[in-house]
Amino acid sequence: MLNSFKSGWLEALGDLARYRMAVAAMVNGGVGGQGGLTSHAVSEASRNSGCDIKKKSPSSSSGKSASDSPAARIDDSPSPSIGVAAARLLDVEPEKERWRNIAKDWYGAGLAEQPGTGKLHHHLGLLSREVEGEGLKGVYHFVKRCVISHNPFL
Numbered sequence: 668m669l670n671s672f673k674s675g676w677l678e679a680l681g682d683l684a685r686y687r688m689a690v691a692a693m694v695n696g697g698v699g700g701q702g703g704l705t706s707h708a709v710s711e712a713s714r715n716s717g718c719d720i721k722k723k724s725p726s727s728s729s730g731k732s733a734s735d736s737p738a739a740r741i742d743d744s745p746s747p748s749i750g751v752a753a754a755r756l757l758d759v760e761p762e763k764e765r766w767r768n769i770a771k772d773w774y775g776a777g778l779a780e781q782p783g784t785g786k787l788h789h790h791l792g793l794l795s796r797e798v799e800g801e802g803l804k805g806v807y808h809f810v811k812r813c814v815i816s817h818n819p820f821l
Contacts (some may be wrong), residue, residue, distance in 0.1 A: 674780045681773035681790060688766035695762060767794055788812035 771794055777787045792808035795801040 674777050674784070677773055677777035677780060678787060678790075681770045681777065681787075684766050684770035684773060685790070685794070688763050688770060691762040691766055767798070770794055785812035 771791060774787050774790050774794075778784065778791075781787075788808040789812045792805045792812065795805035795808060
């Protein structure tokens with residue numbers, strides 16, 4: 668009974684991954700080299716808009732909980748680390764790339780369900796055009812979306 672909604676859900680999951688890809692770009696490095704979503708950028712934007720964002724620092728608080736006893740502290744020791752040299756050797760995929768691959772997987776699953784859907788080829792073409800070395804794959808999906816597919820996406 669719910670099988671008719673499957674392709675729509677697969678496309679929606681791909682769209683969610685693309686939105687998360689955009690958020691990762693904003694947070695980690697900006698879109699088009701515009702800088703990231705840093706505390707400096709937020710405070711600068713609030714100053715320009717006339718908003719007043721005040722941070723409550725630990726020194727400005729009274730240090731007391733509601734029961735007038737000192738707040739409970741669990742552990743002040745530094746967190747364990749694998750070391751700087753080992754951390755540099757780790758091959759960590761950037762968050763934006765991870766979400767791009769997740770979106771490609773969801774759109775690919777949607778194409779497996781309905782191979783003639785031009786809109787899914789369009790989404791895959793958009794994801795491929797931003798990556799160096801995948802330009803030909805992007806052209807393939809753009810041509811397939813409007814020429815070969817049963818439901819072209821103009």
